[in-house]
Amino acid sequence: MRKILVSCLFLLLIGFVAACTGPVQIAKNETEGLKAGYQDPHLAALSQKYVGLLKSIYARYRLNKMSFTKEGLGFTSLTDTSGKKLYYLMVQIRPEDINFDQNTTIGEKRLQLILQRYFEPNLRVLNKEDVAHDDINGLAFGVSWPVRDFTQCNTAGGFVEYVLAYISKSDFYSILDGSETVSSVLGNSEVIASLDLAPPKSIKLKYQ
Numbered sequence: 444m445r446k447i448l449v450s451c452l453f454l455l456l457i458g459f460v461a462a463c464t465g466p467v468q469i470a471k472n473e474t475e476g477l478k479a480g481y482q483d484p485h486l487a488a489l490s491q492k493y494v495g496l497l498k499s500i501y502a503r504y505r506l507n508k509m510s511f512t513k514e515g516l517g518f519t520s521l522t523d524t525s526g527k528k529l530y531y532l533m534v535q536i537r538p539e540d541i542n543f544d545q546n547t548t549i550g551e552k553r554l555q556l557i558l559q560r561y562f563e564p565n566l567r568v569l570n571k572e573d574v575a576h577d578d579i580n581g582l583a584f585g586v587s588w589p590v591r592d593f594t595q596c597n598t599a600g601g602f603v604e605y606v607l608a609y610i611s612k613s614d615f616y617s618i619l620d621g622s623e624t625v626s627s628v629l630g631n632s633e634v635i636a637s638l639d640l641a642p643p644k645s646i647k648l649k650y651q
């Protein structure tokens with residue numbers, strides 16, 4: 444698996460207080476959905492260069508009634524095993540209709556449900572043109588979801604889990620062409636996940 448630079452990812456999603464007054468981590472509008480404040484100047488330049496693309500993707504998902512994690516739409520980077528830095532379009536969605544009880548579910552089962560229900564259909568909202576530019580190396584696509592203590596509150600608070608897959612441009616094209624399945628591509632891609640309040644880590648992803 445490739446080595447990931449996690450500095451600009453989703454450490455902010457790891458945990459927050461389980462109470463009905465807690466944040467829900469859903470972007471309320473385009474401004475909240477688009478990532479800002481990049482530390483890497485190249486990522487900031489890509490975001491500025493392709494702001495029209497990002498806004499188009501945001502509108503496309505909202506038309507499909509899908510929300511984003513706050514600052515879940517932008518660009519991120521990955522360093523491969525040879526030390527080369529690659530730049531990926533980042534799309535991190537946040538379904539509003541999903542809500543897990545931490546007392547009756549476990550992280551791995553929650554992840555599998557997310558993969559089966561939300562990953563591929565929402566991945567296919569994107570198209571080849573979205574990553575066709577020479578300075579975009581692939582797609583970092585992910586889903587985040589809330590886990591709450593339903594005995595306290597089932598509408599806000601709790602903590603957030605997520606999965607984020609770094610898919611090369613060629614693999615993404617193969618999925619869209621039907622020559623590769625999502626499960627086979629993800630099985631050979633770099634995937635980062637945070638489950639059960641654990642720090643984000645690289646996982647070998649398998650559909651069950």
